[in-house]
Amino acid sequence: MLPSLKVERPNVTLRELALQKMRTAILDARFLPGDRLVERALCEELGVSRTVVREVLRHLETEGLIQTLPNQGPIVAILDMQSAAEIYEIRALLEGEAAMACAQQADETLVTVLGECIAHIQHAFDEQDHYAVRDLTSAFYERMFIGGRKHVAWEIVQSLTARINRLRALTIASDDRGRQVVQEMQHILAAIRAHDGHGARLAARAHVERVADIARGLLGEGHENASWRRAG
Template sequence: MSNSSINIVRVAAPLRQQVIDVLRAAISDGRYAPGDRLVERELCETLQVSRPILREALRQLEAEGLVRNVPQRGLEVVTLTAEDVRQIYQVRGALESLAAAEFIAHAGDGQWAQLADAMAAFERAADEGVPSRIQAAKTCFYDTLIAGCGNATMAQILKGLHNRIQLLRGVSLSEPGRLPNTIREMRAIFDALRARDPIRTRHVYDEHIASAARATMQSLGKTRTTRSGVTERDFA
């Protein structure tokens, strides 16, 4: 994986946070793939930051479950197991469908307008068919929903969970036929929300999460060829 596209744009945010955001984005969009080593010397040179700043950022990403320290290898991007995926979607389904229903009760006019804009942006991105834009627009929709749920604790938990979900979102959307289903499911969620129907909202949201989980497991379960050229099964 080439590091040439990873860089820091100096803004007002603390440098440590900028490094975290840049590396998190590089992991979520696949520039750093599962199993890729994160070599401190190379990252310091690429990002033009000191080793202490980089180490603080990497510790945060490790706490978020995006990287792990492997004996005799050092830090690398996590490779999620079948059980990891099952647990992530189980927790996501329980909390996110509740957050969607709570949005109806707590969202203000501005948040409803933001949600409508996010839905329109997602449908435009889906029409364009650019994976990175689809993922970004989908994330924006979820973030708006969670921000308006009125439960700061649940929003904080989901924010942390979504950092790991980003590792799976591209896998789910890459499954043949998944995108048209995703569009229909997202529209069903939005329509249920707009109708102010919390029961229907939770039902269609549960269906969406279950469908995403199935697509992810199917995609990850397919035979693939490792970088060493050995063919293996991700999951039995």
């Protein structure tokens, strides 16, 4: 008898667990922008070897969450206005096209699922659970992109997920943002429900442009660290 070709799913490795812990710690503001990341201290906090810590730091650098400075070593990457502007520009383009495609193809089941996502986002804002807001917002967009059959575009968005979530951590803590987010996402959903591709595209782009304005103001005023402390 030939051996089975079934691929056994491996257990999560120590490196993957450490990576998840460090990524979450940065997004939840345990480590703030500009904080030095000392290998020896991280080994003790994470309970892993220096080799694992180095691998994790290299991976987080590829995600844009960490940067290495000459003669200083790794630090939590500092968000700058130019990088943020580029990320929002990419988001506006991709999310606008995905919303339009989704409006053209969505059935009642997908509309219901998107509506449930927004309801959960509202609840998370009410509970001030910003971690859940980030996860649920990502889930909403994943369903919108896949519903619009924009698979490659979603892969591009996923490659920017860590940096997008850093910006979300900054903006969702701003005053009254919860109410605004839900209203803006409801506008996107209304256009999708009506199969109004043009309207969905405009609503999606307007949402990104609104949050880009908020981020621009906060970064320009040097409020990043303060906002992150509130988000945590």
